[in-house]
Amino acid sequence: MSAAEGVAGGHAPAVISPPRREAAVSQGVGVVALLIAGLQPVILGAMEREGRLSTSQIGLAATVELMALGLACGLAAALLKPTHVRPKIALACLLHAAAMFVTTLTSGAGVIVTRAAAGACAGVMLWLAIGVIARASHPERAAGVFVTVQTFAQLVLAAALPATVMQHWGVNGALTCLAAISLLASLASLAGPDRLAPLPKSDEGGRLDARSIAGLAAVFLWMAFIVALWVYLEPLAAKAGLSPREAGLAVALALGLQVLGGVAATAVGDRAPPARVLLALGTVNALILATLWSGTGRGLFITCVAAFGFLWLFALPFQTLLLIRIDPTRRASMQLGAAQLLGSSAGPLAASLVVGDGPVRGALILSAACLALALGLISVLRPKQPA
Structure with missing residues (x-):
């Protein structure tokens, strides 16, 4: 029975889940991609205090980064093939780290541009985590674990960064730490999946109904x-x-x-x-x-x-x-x-x-x-x- 016939006949098509270790690595990369969602008040607020962003630019930088993240994730899901995944994600992580580092050198409109670039890279990183969750045998549990770990990581860093590196090096210390985390994610992605099982097709082909x-x-x-x-x-x-x-x-x-x-x-x-x-x-x-x-x-x-x-x-x-x-x-x-x-x-x-x-x-x-x-x-x- 084809996948389309399975859907039409009332049977959910089978989806092959990645091995557990590869799934864990993929979720870890996704957690790194979304760290900024919980750290924007810490990072952007510190940039305002240091005179590198105005109050209005805080909201613009936050919105642009999240929008770029969401658009990139959606485009990756629609356009990227689930093959040769490791080099794609490793490159996205490296570019994400670079965007974090370049942010340390900019202010004003430059920050908004670098945050948009960081969001676009993070969207590709998140694509991997969502792809693995979508293929999990129990996707709701995989999603539950993902959002829990993601939120816990944001909480830890939101408490730790201002009390440690930001005390001595300001917001650039936090950005450098986040760049280092992205570099580690790039290395870890090499142990993640290099190929994801293709998703079944319905009668509409690849289009959403x-x-x-x-x-x-x-x-x-x-x-x-x-x-x-x-x-x-x-x-x-x-x-x-x-x-x-x-x-x-x-x-x-x-x-x-x-x-x-x-x-x-x-x-x-x-x-x-x-x-x-x-x-x-x-x-x-x-x-x-x-x-x-x-x-x-x-x-x-x-x-x-x-x-x-x-x-x-x-x-x-x-x-x-x-x-x-x-x-x-x-x-x-x-x-x-x-x-x-x-x-x-x-x-x-x-x-x-x-x-x-x-x-x-x-x-x-x-x-x-x-x-x-x-x-x-x-x-x-x-x-x-x-x-």
């Missing part, structure tokens, strides 16, 4: 909802009466619970239908948004932010599983990273336009609209068969 596109749109909107709220948490905390120290505590608690959310999602695995899980999580998130809108007290605000952090990472593996249930050829799941990253960059940009010089609660309206649209799409998507 309307259901797959709708699923990716739901992921895009979900991430736009999350990050649009996340970037405005501090001013929302001030409106709720929290001191800067209490706001920092709320954010730190949310970051810690993100790790627990990833662990919990890994433990649950595919025992729960992904669409139902995401709809339930969306309902709880809607209640969180409503509570924040109502002008809650300090204690309840911190509780809502902590729950928001837990649900953030708990949802991500189920996005992977939903896309695989929608498209068992797993081609839609190969575009998951692009959808997540583009949504993560579009959300704050749209929120900034909505808020402008007006009340910060406008970010809650934008987040609620994105969440409602995402849930609407998920509710009408009915997987053809289990993956």
Whole structure:
């Protein structure tokens, strides 16, 4: 039976998983690619303090890097053949390290250009990790492990870099460390897979159908909802009466619970239908948004932010599983990273336009609209068969 016949006949086509060691190396490269997502406040904030970026350039640099990362990941998934993978990823890691190093020599617009280049290289690195997750026998568990390790690594470096190398060498010390990590990833990639098994083809060939596109749109909107709220948490905390120290505590608690959310999602695995899980999580998130809108007290605000952090990472593996249930050829799941990253960059940009010089609660309206649209799409998507 062909892969297309398998899909049409209601049977999920077989996908060959890479060996465990190669899969671990691939996920490690993906973790390195996404380190900057958790370190942007540390790196870009330090550049502003050192006079190398203006306040407006911080937002532009952050958005450009994430957009470049997402676009490069999506283009790599669509255009790169899963053969001769080692030299491709080793080169991407080397160029990523070079972009980190060149950033130490630049300021202003030069930083924005180098961060865009770094994002493009990281997108190719992430392509490998997503390709391995998409081919895993239990992709939801592989995705859960990936987001948990990724978040933990970001937390460790976000705490360690300012307390160590940045004390003596400023932001350039942090950038040099990140360049060294990318060089190590380049060496490690030589022990990763050199070839990934081809994905099955459906009746549409290699094209995504309307259901797959709708699923990716739901992921895009979900991430736009999350990050649009996340970037405005501090001013929302001030409106709720929290001191800067209490706001920092709320954010730190949310970051810690993100790790627990990833662990919990890994433990649950595919025992729960992904669409139902995401709809339930969306309902709880809607209640969180409503509570924040109502002008809650300090204690309840911190509780809502902590729950928001837990649900953030708990949802991500189920996005992977939903896309695989929608498209068992797993081609839609190969575009998951692009959808997540583009949504993560579009959300704050749209929120900034909505808020402008007006009340910060406008970010809650934008987040609620994105969440409602995402849930609407998920509710009408009915997987053809289990993956």
